[in-house]
Amino acid sequence: MAKGKVRKHTAKEIKAKIDAHKNKGGGKKGLSARKPKCKLMCKVCMSESPSVTTLKDHYVNKHPKVPFRPSDYGIAEDEKKKPAVKPKPKEKKEVPKKYPPNHKIKAALIKLYTEKSPDKLGNVGKIMEKYDGKWAKLEEGLSKKFGAIDLNALCK
DSSP states (O other): OOOSOOOSSOHHHHHHHHHHTSOOSOTTTTHHHHSOOOOEEOTTTOOEESSHHHHHHHHHHHOTTSOOOGGGGTOOHHHHOOOOOOOOOOOOOOOOOOOOOHHHHHHHHHHHHHHHOGGGGGGHHHHHHHTTTOHHHHHHHHHHHHSSOOHHHHHO
16 A cells, blocks of 8 residues: 555646646737837837947948937937946967977986986886876976976977
8 A cells, every 4th residue: 555645636737737827928918028128229220229239239230331329319428438448458379389209308308307306217207108298387397396497498
């Protein structure tokens, strides 16, 4: 025998029944929802725009020879003008530095570790695996450890 109260209708059926009685925007009740919310109409082509900004963009794109005058639409010139925000200067993308082939980098690392830290000479293979293709990161780490280091200069 089942425990608990057995439901007569499933949650899905109840939700469907509730949804059937909701106003979905049809008839007289939904007329206001279906009306366009446009305030301004273009004097040239009679297309509607919801704001001054979109109307101005419309003029620039569709009627480039006709100047846009906010006063024609009952908008004061001062309302339209806002303090200009200067665009942020575009950051120049750095061109990725080109590094020599792996065998030359390995030889340079062996030479560097022989001079600076001979006890770490056995780790060169692991370092090459860890930083394979990430030579800028390796260069940064070596610079922190041993002072300013340029892999390209080391490999020559």
